[in-house]
Amino acid sequence: MRRQDLINTARALVADHKGLLAMDESTPTCNKRFAKLGIPQTEEARRSYREMIVTTPGLGESISGAILYDETIHQSKKDGTPFVKVLQDAGIIPGIKVDTGAKDLAGHPGEKITEGLDGLRERLSEYFKMGARFAKWRAVLAIGDGIPSRGCIDANAEMLALYAGLCQEAGLVPIVEPEVLMDGDHTLERCGKVTEEVLRMVFNKLNSQRVMLEGMILKPNMVLPGLNCPKQESVDEVADATVTSLLRAVPAAVPAIAFLSGGQSPELASARLNAMNIRFKSRLPWALAFSFARAIQQPALEIWKGNDANLLPAQQALYHQAKCNRAARQGEYNASMERT
Ligand code: 5MM
DSSP states (O other), X not given: OHHHHHHHHHHHTTGGGOEEEEOOOOHHHXXXXXXHTTOXXXXXXXXXXXXXXXXXTTGGGTEEEEEEOHHHHTOBOTTSOBHHHHHHHTTOEEEEEOOOEEEEOTTOTTOEEEEOOTTHHXXXXXXXXXXXXXXXXXXXXXXXXXXXXXXXXXXHHHHHHHHHHHHHHHTOEEEEEEEEOOOSSOOHHHHHHHHHHHHHHHHHHHHHTTXXXXXXXXXXXXXXXXXXXXXXXXXXXXXXXXXXXXXXHSOTTOOEXXXXXXXXXXXXXXHHHHHHHHHHGGGOSSEEEEEESHHHHHHHHHHHTTOGGGHHHHHHHHHHHHHHHHHHHTTOOOGGGTTO
């Protein structure tokens, strides 16, 4: 029964060409983004921003699930309606980020390990009772001289697998997010090799922990050249490199791959997802979807700027970015959709 529930939730999260909205920025990350725009870094400002997001008219046309942060899942609209209920009423499945952040990995300068397993079983059970039906855990892997190391990949993959097993036990679909960062001057090819190595290790560990692949979603990076690499490949070349790595490392039993945007502009993230779906969709075992934070939210945040007088244009921008990505899932995105 629970097995079938997990499968159904995983499928529902990518049904009808929709995708996920990551709105799970931790308080420090959210505050950092607010500070850049001169928005007060208060709990009320964060609540108000998240109210703008979840009340966006028509958001459920393109968004199937929203990933919340612990503070946000406990918050409500000004009129007292819990955000979880607002999402459910909009046909959006509530999800929750359950890692507690990436910390320095001992003995591995420049590398991180994601924490959050302590008390996780109890937290997952609470979140399920609150209405969450999926969860998310992000591992962070940097590319540099001699990194990522085998030790870092191994430890992060182990954490992801233990987290995923606990999620399925609690009836929550695990979103498994190993992010290979864009920072650096590495080539597209290097990013492809590292991404493949990381994904292979992640699936080894998921299998060891008996995670049911049909009841999970993978949230990886796209394969990209480092931000400071002099050669920046075309949209089609990125699409080809990304799908090549995924085909080599991701089992066909996984129902969907929902990319993170990782700091790409909304336009590039949509164009690259679109290209993958145009060039490969009919030949892929899994759906190629999105689970973007910045690439959906950033334009809306820059319009809202902490001022509710800007609510409607901000919501229009959010609705628009979500719609562009639903189009990209169908290979129907076009740059001319931007700002229309
Ligand atoms: C990589 O970050 C995830 C996707 O966001 P982008 O599409 O912007 O790359 C996102 O879910 C991420 O995990 C949170 O926004 C940031 O969480 P922390 O814990 O770093 O505040």
